[in-house]
Amino acid sequence: MDVTLAINSVGDVAVDASGARLEVLENWASIDALQPEWNRLLQESAANSIFLTWEWIRCWANVLGDVRPVVVAVRDSRGTLVGLAPMYRATLLLGGVVPYRVLRMMGDYPTSSDYPDWIVQSERSVEITRAIVKALKARGGWDLIWMPAMAGWTGSFERLVRTCQDEGLRIRTRTHDCAVVDLPASDPETYFRSLSKNKRQQLRAEMKRVWERPGVSVDCCAREDDLPEYLDALFSLHNRRWQEKGESGSFAGRPQQVEFYRRFAPIAQRMGWLRLYVFRDQSDIKAVQFGYVYGGVFFQVQEGFDPDYVKGVGNVLRAKVIEACVGEGVETYDFLADMSEHKRRWLARPRTGHDLLIGRGSLRNIVVDRAGIWPSGRFMRQISPSVLDTTEQRTAAGAGTEG
Numbered sequence: 001m002d003v004t005l006a007i008n009s010v011g012d013v014a015v016d017a018s019g020a021r022l023e024v025l026e027n028w029a030s031i032d033a034l035q036p037e038w039n040r041l042l043q044e045s046a047a048n049s050i051f052l053t054w055e056w057i058r059c060w061a062n063v064l065g066d067v068r069p070v071v072v073a074v075r076d077s078r079g080t081l082v083g084l085a086p087m088y089r090a091t092l093l094l095g096g097v098v099p100y101r102v103l104r105m106m107g108d109y110p111t112s113s114d115y116p117d118w119i120v121q122s123e124r125s126v127e128i129t130r131a132i133v134k135a136l137k138a139r140g141g142w143d144l145i146w147m148p149a150m151a152g153w154t155g156s157f158e159r160l161v162r163t164c165q166d167e168g169l170r171i172r173t174r175t176h177d178c179a180v181v182d183l184p185a186s187d188p189e190t191y192f193r194s195l196s197k198n199k200r201q202q203l204r205a206e207m208k209r210v211w212e213r214p215g216v217s218v219d220c221c222a223r224e225d226d227l228p229e230y231l232d233a234l235f236s237l238h239n240r241r242w243q244e245k246g247e248s249g250s251f252a253g254r255p256q257q258v259e260f261y262r263r264f265a266p267i268a269q270r271m272g273w274l275r276l277y278v279f280r281d282q283s284d285i286k287a288v289q290f291g292y293v294y295g296g297v298f299f300q301v302q303e304g305f306d307p308d309y310v311k312g313v314g315n316v317l318r319a320k321v322i323e324a325c326v327g328e329g330v331e332t333y334d335f336l337a338d339m340s341e342h343k344r345r346w347l348a349r350p351r352t353g354h355d356l357l358i359g360r361g362s363l364r365n366i367v368v369d370r371a372g373i374w375p376s377g378r379f380m381r382q383i384s385p386s387v388l389d390t391t392e393q394r395t396a397a398g399a400g401t402e403g
Helices: 028-032 035-043 054-064 122-139 156-166 188-194 197-211 224-244 255-271 313-327 341-345 363-371 390-397
Strands: 013-015 021-025 069-075 081-094 098-105 144-151 170-182 216-220 274-281 284-294 297-305 332-337 349-359 380-382
Touching: 021 028, 021 122, 028 069, 035 054, 035 081, 054 255, 069 122, 081 122, 098 363, 122 156, 144 156, 156 170, 156 349, 170 363, 188 197, 188 313, 197 313, 216 313, 224 255, 224 274, 224 284, 224 297, 255 274, 274 313, 284 313, 297 313, 313 332, 349 363
Parallel strands: 098 144, 297 332
Antiparallel strands: 013 021, 021 069, 069 081, 081 098, 081 380, 144 349, 170 332, 170 349, 216 274, 274 284, 284 297
């Protein structure tokens, strides 16, 4: 399959001799029509994660409200959807003055997501990726494509970099570690016995301190009606934890982040993805761990604990969550971005993630490239204050601390 370069200026459609078809969709009516096919294609791709599901993307768009979509959709000669590049338009100012037209990945901020990618059928990933890159290059209307926190273990990053370089686009990358724990197939004690001697002793002492108190328990949210209580506890305890460190955390001053969590949690619960655990002392919630199970992976997204409560309650809750994950056959506990000593003590191993910046060969991009400027931080900021950079979000989430 080799989609023709020429894009119809009226319909934004390219068709090759075999009948393969590529469209650039910029209205939500056309994008909503993809819903029945979206998750099927995602599951056939190396990009498969909860952060690229239709439910995640549509909820994100509903929260932001003013998204300007740019979705490249590729169909084969039979009309089957085989490729998606789900992006949206953003305007960033360099030095507060020079505007840059940036294509960002849908569902990024304010959602706590990682692993952005183009969704392409694995069997034909090379030619589909090439078709999307050629179409975007020919069409124009953008200066940069910004894809932070890509997974470095699926092959997608290398394929995209190689394709963009072949097409003469400017590429800049930087790496960072992600952290993941491989869980045993059945017995959770197999995992706990693998912890270091010091970690096992620490965990036993923390469990003794916590469990000797009367009326303590661990609960997993099972009813949609209980979500407000659990989420309120997450926001409050997360903020308290980071305030103790002199930082604001992920939710303070970010109403859209809070709104996304409130809207997506019931969707995820109905889909069977949500895992929202709390540690209670009597009726009071003292620690929360928020995540999703999707594709055999527990994505540990956010957590919080009462810094004035018994030391180690966060660790005790994490141990119970890991035990529950093993019990339901989850293969991986994914800490997401950033590796730390705290995560290593839980047997996390590092995986390499990548920030990818793709630029056209323009003079302004040469300046940005040579100056080493990224679409984040103080040099280049988004005009709309409602959509912040995912790098700031990951920094606020932190590398994890002992609870």
